[in-house]
Amino acid sequence: MDIKGFRFSTVEAAIKKPGRKDLALIFSEVPAIASAVFTTSTVKAAPVLVSSEHIKSGRAQALIVNSGNANACTGEPGMVVARETTRLVAVALGINDEAVQVCSTGVIGVQMPMERIQGAITPLVDGLVSGTLNDIAQAIMTTDTFPKMETRNGEAGGIGYTVAGIAKGAGMIMPNMATMLSFILTDASVESGFLDKSFRKAVNQSFNAITVDGDMSTNDTCLIMANGASGNPTITEGSPEGIAFTATLNSVLLSLAKQIVKDGEGATKFVEIRVSGAKDDSDAKRAAMAIANSSLVKTAFFGQDANWGRIFAAIGYSGAEVDQSLLSLCFDDVCMAKKGVFAGDDAEARGTEILKQKEFTVTVDLGIGSGTATVYTSDLTHEYISINADYRS
């Protein structure tokens, strides 16, 4: 289904290898309410620096994004390219520079070929058409093996609206955030402060709850634009429509986050890690992320080895408050360890069967308090090594 009031365009700019769409433009016919979350790394790419400056207005009308070059660790020349890119887009669209967001993904440390971007602006703007995000989702892929998209519909005051999102991920996936770009568009009219708040919360429960390899990138950006083109009465906090909008937004982001994990570089397993009984929620997340990031746990998943001891070891160094005599652990419905000790040989065989599945859940009870957290991760495989040992060549 079309998202009203947005237009899309993609071109080959030869930033990546030839024959591949690598530059994309999203344009909202009217200025949209916008919010964005960027990498918390202290080494930020030039487009992140420029976009985080521009988003302060709380508005955005266009987004230009490229794959093939991250424009990160490129110093002042990189900043010039990022600024000039937003300026050229603004001029071509007849809007202000500050209404243009710019994002990049790809190799770090290589200067961006400005002349190729410059040459692509006119065809990009000329090619803008209504439709879906499908082509954009394709154009932002790097080592992704499939485009990541999600669409949900909602209703406010009897008028339907759409929330659609795309994402790219693959490697360097780690909360706060990941080599991850995600763009969420909605034609709903949403009150600005409420949009910002719901969006940040949704990011926390989705993109900040996934990990592939524990690496965070220089370019992570998650952006939402709400242009109100569906004509619904403005959605506000606390209203039934607000609650419904939040739920819709959460489900779009969670779906995209899960797609990123499923397409984690070389991943063959999708694993949900649920921790309960922690001192508090942050302790629960600490334990869950230690499990999700442990190379030993992730290789055991790949090996389909019900090695719950490695999970206990990861919890042990997580920094979460732990009493090892209270720890319990299950793979799906098979309890492997109760109160710190092995549940018995029968569990071993049954647990191994669970780990042969492509998807399963690890449930850990710390047995101390009421803190909970859920995170999503993949296994660590030969293919991950191959992809990352050869990525640039």
Place this chain on the structure above:
Amino acid sequence: MDIKGFRFSTVEAAIKKPGRKDLALIFSEVPAIASAVFTTSTVKAAPVLVSSEHIKSGRAQALIVNSGNANACTGEPGMVVARETTRLVAVALGINDEAVQVCSTGVIGVQMPMERIQGAITPLVDGLVSGTLNDIAQAIMTTDTFPKMETRNGEAGGIGYTVAGIAKGAGMIMPNMATMLSFILTDASVESGFLDKSFRKAVNQSFNAITVDGDMSTNDTCLIMANGASGNPTITEGSPEGIAFTATLNSVLLSLAKQIVKDGEGATKFVEIRVSGAKDDSDAKRAAMAIANSSLVKTAFFGQDANWGRIFAAIGYSGAEVDQSLLSLCFDDVCMAKKGVFAGDDAEARGTEILKQKEFTVTVDLGIGSGTATVYTSDLTHEYISINADYRS
């Protein structure tokens, strides 16, 4: 060279696979001054709990160690086995339980076969002979591909002494500490408080400065015993002999730590990471460890890809104070990036040549302050995945 006053014994107890020495005993003819550093994990193996209780006396006379079973996550039954093991050794040697240290390494979560240890105590004690640590180094191996040993000689008051050490490592190698056992023996007479202080400092600069996979284990133990059998005048802090002893001790531990990294599971590269110009030493270590633990950096090392951008990305999320426009990075003597940007195409080709070596140094200057740190790491390879996906089977 023999270490005076110590005797050694190894047997097959069938804890591991048959046909392999898996139980070892070290005995000092007189009670030795002793100190130990244990895992900081909150999930501690039973032998760690028992040994850390026993070491409080500052003395040890015997050490029993097995491979093949970690006796971790084994609850109260595991504690009974660890305690009973020290009791049996104490009875057989005619010493106190508290003078016996016990260590285990191997699979987590499986109950230790007490009857096999019990049956092995008499042959173990009967087999005690003077000599070297070589057989013990063999007996404590798990996925290690070679035994790790180092010996240095010193002199105090005209009397020679020996400092000898062994270690096992391979996977789960991460500071504070690692699936790592290391035993240091010396026949020097050393003042107790000084031994403890020098030892902890030496551990920090060696075993706590290495990482293979970022995982810390439930069983890590590093123990030193000084029995004074060489008859030297007791070495004290601040004396020239004290300074020389510290240097000797440091060099034994650093050599063992480097051997562990070189034998990191599947490792093909040995990489020294030197960070300078940090706000302070802890910030430098934070940056160095983030680099050393990054899966993306380690796969680039494996791929011999001079991908300095991934190193900058790791520094960015390390938590260290960073100004990206001040960052510089070299592979050995080839400067890849200066003040945040690529040093040029010539550097790319030359940097790639450096990464083809089996050993190289990554030097990072944060350009902020005077904090420094050096850590050691390996690459992340297909072989790591194979070893850890199949470890238990």
